[in-house]
Amino acid sequence: MSFQQDALHYVGVDIAKDSFAAALRGSSPKSFANTADGAAELVAWARQHFPDGECRFVCESTGPFARFFAHNVAPLTGVSCTIVPPQRVRYAARAFGRHTKTDEIDAKTILDFAEQTKPRCYVLPSIALGNLRSLQDAIFDLKLIQGELINRLHALSFTPDAHAAVVAAITQLEAECAQKIEQLVDEREQLIKANPQLMVQRNLVRTIPGIGTCISVELLLISDPLMGRTPKQLAQYAGLAPAHKQSGRSVHGKSMTPHVGCRRLRRLLYMAAISASHHNPHLSVFYERLLAAGKPKKVALIAVARKLLLLAQQVLLSGEPYDPKYMGEVA
Numbered sequence: 478m479s480f481q482q483d484a485l486h487y488v489g490v491d492i493a494k495d496s497f498a499a500a501l502r503g504s505s506p507k508s509f510a511n512t513a514d515g516a517a518e519l520v521a522w523a524r525q526h527f528p529d530g531e532c533r534f535v536c537e538s539t540g541p542f543a544r545f546f547a548h549n550v551a552p553l554t555g556v557s558c559t560i561v562p563p564q565r566v567r568y569a570a571r572a573f574g575r576h577t578k579t580d581e582i583d584a585k586t587i588l589d590f591a592e593q594t595k596p597r598c599y600v601l602p603s604i605a606l607g608n609l610r611s612l613q614d615a616i617f618d619l620k621l622i623q624g625e626l627i628n629r630l631h632a633l634s635f636t637p638d639a640h641a642a643v644v645a646a647i648t649q650l651e652a653e654c655a656q657k658i659e660q661l662v663d664e665r666e667q668l669i670k671a672n673p674q675l676m677v678q679r680n681l682v683r684t685i686p687g688i689g690t691c692i693s694v695e696l697l698l699i700s701d702p703l704m705g706r707t708p709k710q711l712a713q714y715a716g717l718a719p720a721h722k723q724s725g726r727s728v729h730g731k732s733m734t735p736h737v738g739c740r741r742l743r744r745l746l747y748m749a750a751i752s753a754s755h756h757n758p759h760l761s762v763f764y765e766r767l768l769a770a771g772k773p774k775k776v777a778l779i780a781v782a783r784k785l786l787l788l789a790q791q792v793l794l795s796g797e798p799y800d801p802k803y804m805g806e807v808a
């Protein structure tokens with residue numbers, strides 16, 4: 478069987494911790510070990526069926542397991558990798574009428590989904606961005622743990638029979654957690670300062686009033702989506718695009734922002750929007766104008782968050798600091 482050199486062949490991959498199942502058109506699914514050698518065997522198996530063109534391996538976003546798979550596959554010659562949101566595959570399975578769930582069936586569903594939607598290729602982050610992501614993830618995880626410990630201490634303060642040893646242990650854990658967070662934040666700052674490109678990009682987005690330290694780092698981590706998407710696609714990526722519910726004359730639902738997209742980015746942008754609505758002169762006017770038009774406060778803040786995201790895209794694309802004179806040109 479021969480193919481054109483520019484042909485693109487999809488391979489659906491369902492990833493677990495120790496193994497993954499793969500499905501391609503014209504063959505039964507096959508399982509491999511989730512290791513570098515297993516990824517090489519998968520590529521060789523796919524090449525037996527598709528000797529020409531590009532093989533694109535599509536998997537669901539399963540955190541470190543998906544990134545580990547992409548790291549092993551993407552550098553190989555003639556192949557690429559795509560990571561898609563699991564909820565989209567789940568909805569596709571329902572559309573295909575597939576209610577049974579096994580690794581092989583999931584791999585077939587991912588394959589069918591990929592052939593229908595043709596998702597964009599995943600770009601491996603640089604070593605610096607990978608290190609920055611690991612630091613940012615750890616900082617957020619530790620902050621969640623610290624919050625739980627603080628809440629636990631607050632609850633113990635209202636518990637008359639709380640043992641002193643329990644209070645002391647949790648107090649110590651909270652102090653250690655705060656210390657580790659401070660250390661990782663320092664490491665994050667040193668990493669950015671040691672990388673000229675990251676330093677320049679961070680300084681550019683920080684020129685936007687309302688963009689603080691944490692959200693600026695998060696924007697660095699999505700530099701590829703920021704550079705390569707249209708404003709509409711970017712709003713959808715961040716989960717800031719409204720979903721309308723209207724059909725015929727009987728359905729007139731309330732428009733709302735669905736809980737999809739990058740959740741942490743959306744949350745940070747929303748918090749930044751609260752600050753920008755007070756301290757960014759132009760976004761403050763924009764915010765007040767929406768309120769005067771009858772928009773709820775939450776809807777207005779989401780619109781401000783979208784503006785902040787698009788402003789960050791513009792300053793990174795142009796390489797120029799934020800200029801209030803061109804504020805109105807951002808969609």
